[in-house]
Amino acid sequence: MVELSVIVPLYNEAESLQKLHSWVSRVVSSMGIDWELWFVNDGSTDDSQAVIDSLRQADSHVHTIQFRHNYGKSPALYCGFEAARGNVVITMDADLQDDPDEIPELYRMITEDGYDLVSGWKKHRLDNTLTKNLPSKLYNATARAITGLKLHDMNCGLKAYRADVVKNIEVFGEMHRYIPYLAKNAGFTKITEKVVNHRKREFGSSKFGLNRFVNGYLDLLTLWFLLKFGKQPMHFFGLIGSLMFLFGLGAITVVGVQKIIALHHHEFGMLVADNAYFHLSILAMILGTLLFVTGFLAELIIRNSPERNNYQIVKQG
Secondary structure (H helix, E strand, O other): OEEEEEEEEEOOOHHHHHHHHHHHHHHHHOOOOOEEEEEEEOOOOOOHHHHHHHHHHHOOOEEEEEOOOOOOHHHHHHHHHHHOOEEEEEEOOOOOOEOHHHHHHHHHHHHOOOOOEEEEEOOOOOOOOHHHHHHHHHHHHHHHHHHOOOOOOOOOOOEEEEHHHHHOOOOOOOHHHHHHHHHHHOOOOOEEEEEOOEOOOOOOOOOOOOHHHHHHHHHHHHHHHHHHHOOOOHHHHHHHHHHHHHHHHHHHHHHHHHHHHHHHOOOOOOOHHHOHHHHHHHHHHHHHHHHHHHHHHHHHHHHOOOOOOOOOOOOOO
């Protein structure tokens, strides 16, 4: 075990790695604690790995994980979390936009203030363009509303964690954007944020386009659904399906009663099948049945899953 693990996921950032290593090394060495630095190379096609290997040979604190292909930031963080040995884990991006000088205070907030997770907040961004600022504000506002976490910058790469947090959450797909939400649902409730310095990118260009906001919303809805109904899907599909079926049944009953009344008064108008409400009622009943069956099948799958009783026990004795 070491006291601090710094994890840096990267993709094609060869130009910045030397400076980043020197900066992190200088800052953390001044703290007087045992530490390690993990570079997780997400399938870079430039000289990133060669730079990392040279740093690793010169500094025993440096370790590396190299992917054969570009899998994404979430798999990189997952593998970094698995490998980290520190009591405190700090993640940061490799593009030098995250300031290593923030590390001591982030570390202090975990070890002294007792937080489980501290998320950075780039309050004063230096890339404050319309295409980044407005979508980011809308994205974070939606994330706050759904997750209940009052964080202004959910996706900031600069974060600090207690070791228990990273060892008890699974970052998959593109869920790195919602690690605080994953931590909250794993039972880690002492989550806060810290205003951090944001620096201009010195080398290369951003690896993320505007599609990250669209994907971010879809991932947020997926994560919300899985965490809320993942172990009880019938509570979602069954409820909506039952309500839709009952609505359709009630509507078709009204249509049928209206036709019977019309026939009783010898009013031979259009056929029931010619009534648009009849078809809408049938559609509602069919969709309701399909949703109910979907929930039932999902419950059968969950009941037979080997992870159905995968609960996190904090203490037993």
